[in-house]
Amino acid sequence: MKRYIARRLMQGAILLCMVATIVFFLGRLTGNPVDLMLPEDATPEDRTALIQTLGLDGPILDQFAIFVGKAVHGDLGMSIRMKQPAVEAFFDRLPNTLVLIPWAILLGMMLGIPLGVVAALNRGGMLDRAAGTVAVLGVAMPSFWLGVLLIFVFSVELGWLPSGRMGGPSHYVLPVITLGTFLVAGFMRITRSAMLEVMESEFVKLARIKGLSEAVVIWKHCLRNALIPVLTLWGVFVGNLITGAIVTETVFAWPGIGRLTYEAVIYRDFPLLQAVIILKSILILSINLGVDILYAYVDPRIRLA
Amino acid sequence: MTVETVLEVRDLHTHFFLRRGVVKAVDGVSFSLRRGEVLGLVGESGCGKSLTALSLMRLLPKGGARTIKGEVRLGGENILECTPAEMREIRGRRISMVLQDPQTSLNPVFTVGDQLREAIQRRKRAPRAAVMEEAVAALRRVEIAAPEQRIGQYPHQMSGGMKQRVVGAIAISGEPGVLIADEPTTALDVTIQLQYLKLLKRLQAETGMAILFITHDFGVVGRMCDRVAVMYAGRIVECGPVRQIFEAPQHPYTRALIASVPKMTGPVGRLATIEGQPPSLMDLPAGCRFASRCALVEQRCLDVYPGTVRVGEEHTADCWKAASS
Numbered sequence: 126m127k128r129y130i131a132r133r134l135m136q137g138a139i140l141l142c143m144v145a146t147i148v149f150f151l152g153r154l155t156g157n158p159v160d161l162m163l164p165e166d167a168t169p170e171d172r173t174a175l176i177q178t179l180g181l182d183g184p185i186l187d188q189f190a191i192f193v194g195k196a197v198h199g200d201l202g203m204s205i206r207m208k209q210p211a212v213e214a215f216f217d218r219l220p221n222t223l224v225l226i227p228w229a230i231l232l233g234m235m236l237g238i239p240l241g242v243v244a245a246l247n248r249g250g251m252l253d254r255a256a257g258t259v260a261v262l263g264v265a266m267p268s269f270w271l272g273v274l275l276i277f278v279f280s281v282e283l284g285w286l287p288s289g290r291m292g293g294p295s296h297y298v299l300p301v302i303t304l305g306t307f308l309v310a311g312f313m314r315i316t317r318s319a320m321l322e323v324m325e326s327e328f329v330k331l332a333r334i335k336g337l338s339e340a341v342v343i344w345k346h347c348l349r350n351a352l353i354p355v356l357t358l359w360g361v362f363v364g365n366l367i368t369g370a371i372v373t374e375t376v377f378a379w380p381g382i383g384r385l386t387y388e389a390v391i392y393r394d395f396p397l398l399q400a401v402i403i404l405k406s407i408l409i410l411s412i413n414l415g416v417d418i419l420y421a422y423v424d425p426r427i428r429l430a
Numbered sequence: 431m432t433v434e435t436v437l438e439v440r441d442l443h444t445h446f447f448l449r450r451g452v453v454k455a456v457d458g459v460s461f462s463l464r465r466g467e468v469l470g471l472v473g474e475s476g477c478g479k480s481l482t483a484l485s486l487m488r489l490l491p492k493g494g495a496r497t498i499k500g501e502v503r504l505g506g507e508n509i510l511e512c513t514p515a516e517m518r519e520i521r522g523r524r525i526s527m528v529l530q531d532p533q534t535s536l537n538p539v540f541t542v543g544d545q546l547r548e549a550i551q552r553r554k555r556a557p558r559a560a561v562m563e564e565a566v567a568a569l570r571r572v573e574i575a576a577p578e579q580r581i582g583q584y585p586h587q588m589s590g591g592m593k594q595r596v597v598g599a600i601a602i603s604g605e606p607g608v609l610i611a612d613e614p615t616t617a618l619d620v621t622i623q624l625q626y627l628k629l630l631k632r633l634q635a636e637t638g639m640a641i642l643f644i645t646h647d648f649g650v651v652g653r654m655c656d657r658v659a660v661m662y663a664g665r666i667v668e669c670g671p672v673r674q675i676f677e678a679p680q681h682p683y684t685r686a687l688i689a690s691v692p693k694m695t696g697p698v699g700r701l702a703t704i705e706g707q708p709p710s711l712m713d714l715p716a717g718c719r720f721a722s723r724c725a726l727v728e729q730r731c732l733d734v735y736p737g738t739v740r741v742g743e744e745h746t747a748d749c750w751k752a753a754s755s
Binding site: 325326327328329330331332333334335336337338339341346349350353424425426 | 487489492514518519520521522523526527529531534535536537538539540548549552584586597600601604
């Protein structure tokens with residue numbers, strides 16, 4: 126297990142280097158941030174001066190060398206727009222994103238897993254088809270559309286819920302639904318297929334031979350086995366939520382790292398963009414590793430291998 | 431004969447209703463099982479042995495299998511008429527089953543103790559410690575060494591033979607009167623096979639339960655069974671005491687099966703085989719189902735199914751050529 130973790134950490138480090146390189150050069154393809162920062166009547170001298178203060182002069186490879194040199198010391202630079210270290214800006218915003226994620230996953234699992242079980246039990250029947258429709262809708266509805274639709278109905282028309290920004294519990298409802306809807310479908314579909322597979326197995330037959338009630342057979346013997354692939358999805362989803370909350374956070378003006386990413390791109394805030402992408406990658410890599418370790422606890426066969 | 435009949439199966443029909451047609455996998459099976467005896471159910475793959483067993487448990491595979499006719503009398507009660515709830519009460523307590531493959535019969539995510547406990551708790555409600563004690567005793571009864579340690583282990587930590595013993599312990603923990611053993615040793619090593627058969631025999635002697643022993647191995651039949659029923663293409667074609675079947679098989683199929691068992695003595699030669707294929711269960715012939723492969727076939731064999739002929743006290747065969755007594 127230790128060797129496995131060490132190997133995974135090595136792979137992660139290599140991946141991070143690649144991500145950092147790509148984001149550095151890709152960001153610079155979008156143009157020069159000073160064009161957005163200077164007032165319209167700025168002189169070319171002002172422009173040159175600003176470029177120099179920001180360290181954006183000199184050949185791009187030299188800039189890259191400076192970036193790498195600082196990055197290995199943990200310094201990812203100052204945000205151009207926010208006048209604050211980029212790493213600090215990221216960690217200031219991170220909790221705001223993290224508070225949304227557990228609720229979204231909880232919503233996804235609470236609806237998706239039972240729906241998946243019910244669909245599997247009624248394979249080919251009306252309930253299965255109904256659950257399938259929910260799944261397709263959940264995946265097909267883009268979050269920018271669903272988010273705006275929810276705001277329109279519940280904030281504008283009905284006036285029940287706030288349309289955006291952080292605040293009390295009522296502020297969470299619409300962003301969580303927007304994020305969770307996508308997950309319901311994923312959890313439902315993977316639970317359904319895992320259940321169908323497990324229900325055919327011999328140990329389920331033996332559980333019935335013992336005379337156990339159908340509820341125990343399905344919700345204990347089948348579901349516990351079916352949850353193993355569900356756990357894999359967990360890792361993917363947490364990753365998706367951290368990165369993919371960009372749209373939802375922007376729609377709901379939620380001050381998390383998704384919106385921070387959006388702002389970094391829009392304002393060509395290169396140091397911030399680099400920091401955000403690198404730190405997000407680190408987060409996703411650690412979550413995936415964490416899920417793999419968690420596997421061992423759900424599936425005792427892995428524990429010993 | 432005054433021996434109590436614990437299980438009586440009459441004219442059982444279980445068919446698969448598929449889009450392509452009806453597969454008559456079990457098509458008129460009748461037999462009875464007495465207290466304390468081992469009845470062998472022998473036949474080649476696909477002849478309906480396992481489906482017969484699952485029909486008795488009323489655990490038919492999904493996908494169109496239905497028992498459409500017949501009676502399964504367990505202690506006088508036709509269990510085919512029971513409600514699902516009544517059937518759950520019967521399973522494990524009055525009729526139980528050991529499955530073929532020990533590698534897949536146990537749930538991989540629960541400990542052996544958990545799985546045994548569930549079965550024991552069907553019989554009685556007791557505090558956890560008492561049930562666990564009983565689970566340890568159950569493992570000891572199936573000759574598992576160091577049961578106190580084994581009880582907390584997961585199935586993957588055990589060998590195939592040991593798992594099959596655990597499955598056996600689970601199956602008999604409800605003290606059923608009838609145990610169906612569906613090829614319980616097919617997936618085991620030969621040396622382990624013998625141990626397992628001896629164990630089953632001993633447990634049967636201790637509990638007095640009746641065993642329906644499904645196998646395709648005539649050698650195992652000789653060792654285990656009191657009586658044997660030979661199944662072919664969905665029907666029992668011959669049934670009688672093991673000794674009589676071995677010494678004077680009446681049905682040509684039984685004869686051919688016995689001839690194809692390799693012998694340990696005598697000169698080494700090619701094994702006898704049965705030419706041809708069993709008939710399609712979707713399109714069964716009007717006459718004898720073995721006719722197309724039978725050396726003694728006559729016109730009437732092709733036209734009419736031979737009735738069940740009594741060829742001795744307790745010995746019957748479905749063949750026109752059987753010498754009736």
